[in-house]
Amino acid sequence: MLNQQIVLAARPHGMVKSGDMALHSAQVPNLQVGQLLVKNQFLSVDPAIRYWLNAGTTYIRGVEFDEPVRCFAAGEVVASRNDEYSVGQWVTGLLGAQEYAISDGVGLARCDPTDGPLSQHLGVLGMPGMTAYFGLLDKGQPQAGEVIFVSGAAGVVGTTVGQIAKIKGCRVIGSAGSDEKCRYLVEAGFDAAFNYKTEDTDAALKRLAPGGVHIYFDNVGGDTLDAALLNLARGARVVICGALSQYNESAYAGPKNYMKILTARGILTGLIVFDYAAQWPAAVRELAGWLREGKVSTREVIEPGLSSFPDALVKLYQGGTFGKLLVSV
Ligand SMILES: NC(=O)c1ccc[n+]([C@@H]2O[C@H](COP(=O)([O-])OP(=O)(O)OC[C@H]3O[C@@H](n4cnc5c(N)ncnc54)[C@H](OP(=O)(O)O)[C@@H]3O)[C@@H](O)[C@H]2O)c1
Missing domain, CATH: 3.40.50.720 (NAD(P)-binding Rossmann-like Domain)
Known part of the structure; x- marks a missing residue:
């Protein structure tokens, strides 16, 4: 199965450009024991992605050339050899700018659909x-x-x-x-x-x-x-x-x-x-309650298609959009 990815093509200097990233195809490898396959539905366009494109390591290592650009994504488990996750579950995590992501489950969060739509799990109910x-x-x-x-x-x-x-x-x-x-x-x-x-x-x-x-x-x-x-x-x-x-x-x-x-x-x-990862589930429940009560509201802008990801990151920094910026895959 082919996987479309947005990879780092050139190390950005100054303002990030869409040409710093490129569309790339790769095979989806076979799942090993303990792994699961996620079909990403939304990618989160976050300001920190620009920081993660720098070389070296700060609190997290910089993205390498030809590696999918690191980003949060939300999707559905479509195959699993991990006992903790079953097909059909919604998950979010640092799954990268790609159609399919393989995970060992570490760092993934399960999303409760009753808290809100999948896209919101990347915004007000997410990181x-x-x-x-x-x-x-x-x-x-x-x-x-x-x-x-x-x-x-x-x-x-x-x-x-x-x-x-x-x-x-x-x-x-x-x-x-x-x-x-x-x-x-x-x-x-x-x-x-x-x-x-x-x-x-x-x-x-x-x-x-x-x-x-x-x-x-x-x-x-x-x-x-x-x-x-x-x-x-x-x-x-x-x-x-x-x-x-x-x-x-x-x-x-x-x-x-x-x-x-x-x-x-x-x-x-x-x-x-x-640093607060262990406390996220309780915070998501409280925020979901405030959303239902109308005390917290949210606004989303969704750019269509994986290939729109590089332009979306540039747009984020141009300030032309507001609320939560997402890319649908
Ligand atoms: N510490 C953490 O763990 C953590 C985790 C997540 C996010 N964050 C940080 O939280 C902040 C907000 O995140 P967000 O996702 O809600 O971002 P965001 O507000 O959606 O970021 C995009 C906005 O940034 C503003 N902007 C762009 N260039 C600017 C500039 N030169 N000076 C001032 N504003 C500029 C623009 O709004 P205007 O049109 O209003 O300028 C633009 O619409 C970011 O700094 C992000 O890195 C930190």
């Missing part, structure tokens, strides 16, 4: 939703009445952070790169949102949070992080979740205003969602 949940609740420790600022707010992580913060009784401010995205955030329950491309972030925070920000949930890094540091309330927590403004840069810019952590008696903390 990005887990990032929002643990990043905010464990690292951010929100208290009712506090002010939280979320950057990159119109993505699935940012919107879910804001909505969980509302559940916890916080006042929520988001930033995003267009007026349309800001309107969406207010419809999604944010108290306020501003367009960081047309309003200075420091000025916007002074306008919207004159008493300071108790939690800054940082999805973008760079100048936005520096502006947020200028506006911390005493005892603030800064959760470093991601650096959308930096992933395509060869050297990452560090914060200039870090002394504000000292004067605010604040905490700057980092997050890797995989």
